[in-house]
Amino acid sequence: MPVIVNAAEAHPFLPSLGDPAAIAAGRAQQQDIRPLEIAIINLMADKQATERQLAQWLGHTPLQIQLTFAATDDYVQGIRDGRTARNTPADHIRKFYSAFSDIRSRKFDGLIVTGINLLNPDVTKEAIWPQMQEICEWSQTNVFSSLFLCWGGLAALRHFHDIVPHHGETKTWGVFEHRIRSDETGIMFGMPDVFSVPVSRWKSPRKQDIEKCASLEIVAESDEAGVHLLVESGGYDGGKSLYPRRVYLLNHPEYDTDTLKQEYLRDSKGKSPERLPANYFPDNDPSKPPVNNWRHGAIVYVNWIKTIYEAVPYDINLIPEPWGVTAPAIGLRQSS
16 A cells, blocks of 8 residues: 655655655545455366465455456356366355356456466467457456466467467476566566566467567566566556556466475376476475475565556546546545
């Protein structure tokens, strides 16, 4: 949340009053606040683990967050019709999930679209691709800021920018060192210049393809694992400030300590042991418990929530229309 400055002049080291990170004391006393509306379209097989990993970070601010969980129409309707879910209890889906068609008339401050378990080297050949395109198009009119995670990020890059991800001969997986390259929206605020992130993917966008698109900012990358985080910026406050209109997060800073271990055990079950995830097990010994040295990387979700709060219009029905210098943001609205 913004700091309150009890002065009309710029403070020598705190943000000035023209910066969204600071507001005047008089305005702070008249704020109207509402919960941020965040939709999570969860395409992962183990939906409960993904829910928990994301929600614990999205909720790690003083702000109220209203989460809406959804999945594709085919999936939710199948569960409602009695189909058994292999990785998530069907009763959990019936209780806590909406079909996409149930929420498509609503507006949301933020949207997260997760990945899927890959079946095809070409993202456009996945059975879910037509529904993913529909979600991407809907996000342009009904969502203020979208975060596309893992396969969701690759699919969104293909949809919005026709960037075709390269399918590797082997899966890139393990814990890899990354570095911040640029951060115009502040979504990596508080992160060190070099940090570790869990990676588990077959596909990666080529850097040269990304750099051809002027609207895409490479925020963080790895020499070994490639691009980690991309941002498309939007403007507010008369164009003086930026927020992340779209975030493409290709890896998993939210992973639990043992997530890669469980993936290793699952993929090795009943066959020759799977190649070990790099830089993960101490001494490359899978009998030793892994040590979490990436947890701080998930602050990207906290920062994403903060940037939404600072930029989104108070009236959610105004999404996604831009507003001018005098229009209020959710945290900067004065009562009449």
